[in-house]
Amino acid sequence: MDAVREAALRNISGPVQTHRVRIVIHGKSWDVLILSVNEYVGWVRVHDGIAIWRSGSIITGMADTGPVAAGGQLSGFFLLSALAGEWYMRVRPLTGAAEFPDVDTIGEFIASTENQAPPAPAPAPRPAATAPAAPAALVSAPSQPAPAPVEFNPYFHTAERHPPASGFSEADLNGVPLVTVHPATIPAVVAGFLLLGAIAGAQYSFYEVVRWGVTAMAIWSAVVAGGLKQTAWAVAFSATAVLFNPFVPVYLTRETWVPLDTAALVLFISAGVKLRASRPATAKDGPQRITG
Structure with missing residues (x-):
C-alpha cells in the first residue's frame, strides 16, 4: 500500500x-x-x-x-x-x-x-466562513438529476483536441472525454473511386460522371475545411471544383488529365486522413460508469 x-x-x-x-x-x-x-x-x-x-x-x-x-x-x-x-x-x-x-x-x-x-x-458543501450567502435561486436543487458523465477510456477516447466537429462549439469540448472524427472521409472515398476510374482509362461517357461527382465532393470538402478553419485545404478544393466543374468545362488532352486526376486523388485521400475534428464522447463510444 x-x-x-x-x-x-x-x-x-x-x-x-x-x-x-x-x-x-x-x-x-x-x-x-x-x-x-x-x-x-x-x-x-x-x-x-x-x-x-x-x-x-x-x-x-x-x-x-x-x-x-x-x-x-x-x-x-x-x-x-x-x-x-x-x-x-x-x-x-x-x-x-x-x-x-x-x-x-x-x-x-x-x-x-x-x-x-x-x-x-452526499452532505451539502460547507460554505466558507467569509463567503457571502448565495441567492436562493443559485442554491436550489435542480428538478432533474444531471446526466451521468462519460468516463475517459484510453481505448475509445482521446485527450488530443482538434477544432470542433459540425454541430459543436469549443465550449462543448471543455472538460469531457473527446472522440476524433474525420469529416472528409466520405467525399474522399467517393471522389477516389471516380478518379481511379478516370486514371484507368474509362469510356468517355464516364468522364461526365467524374466531372459532376468530383465537383460535388470538392465543394463538400471545401465546406468541411472552411468549417475547420483550414484555409489552404479550402482553397485547394475550391480550385479542384473549378477545374472539374461541368458547367464551364475545361477541355484538355488525356495526357494532361492523367496527372491532374492523380493530383486530385492524392488531395482527397490526404484530406480524408489529415482533416480531423473533435466531438464529445457519447454512450456509443465506449464503456460508461454505472450507478452503484
Whole structure:
C-alpha cells in the first residue's frame, strides 16, 4: 500500500488527500488506500495478492464498471502508477470546488459501491466562513438529476483536441472525454473511386460522371475545411471544383488529365486522413460508469 500511495502522489497533479483506512465490504474488513480530489475518489484494495483499482464520484454515485487489477503490489507497481495518472485526467474536479469529502463519507460511498447498493446522499458543501450567502435561486436543487458523465477510456477516447466537429462549439469540448472524427472521409472515398476510374482509362461517357461527382465532393470538402478553419485545404478544393466543374468545362488532352486526376486523388485521400475534428464522447463510444 505504501508503494501504491507513493506512485499515486507522484502521478496526480493538483490538490489530493490520501487516507489509509479499513472498511467492511462484503462482511470482511479490507485495508483500503483512498485518494480524494474534491468529491471524486479513487481507491485501491488488495484481494488475494491482487491490487484492485477503482474510482468514482460521491456526488453522482457513479463508479467505473470493472476493476483493473495488477499482478501484485510489487510486480504491478508500474501499472498502478499509470492508472493513478489516468484516473486524475478522467475525473477532473468541478471548477471552483474546494471542499474535500470527509473519511466517513468516502468510506460509506466505497462500501455501498462495492456491495452494489446505492450510496447515501452526499452532505451539502460547507460554505466558507467569509463567503457571502448565495441567492436562493443559485442554491436550489435542480428538478432533474444531471446526466451521468462519460468516463475517459484510453481505448475509445482521446485527450488530443482538434477544432470542433459540425454541430459543436469549443465550449462543448471543455472538460469531457473527446472522440476524433474525420469529416472528409466520405467525399474522399467517393471522389477516389471516380478518379481511379478516370486514371484507368474509362469510356468517355464516364468522364461526365467524374466531372459532376468530383465537383460535388470538392465543394463538400471545401465546406468541411472552411468549417475547420483550414484555409489552404479550402482553397485547394475550391480550385479542384473549378477545374472539374461541368458547367464551364475545361477541355484538355488525356495526357494532361492523367496527372491532374492523380493530383486530385492524392488531395482527397490526404484530406480524408489529415482533416480531423473533435466531438464529445457519447454512450456509443465506449464503456460508461454505472450507478452503484
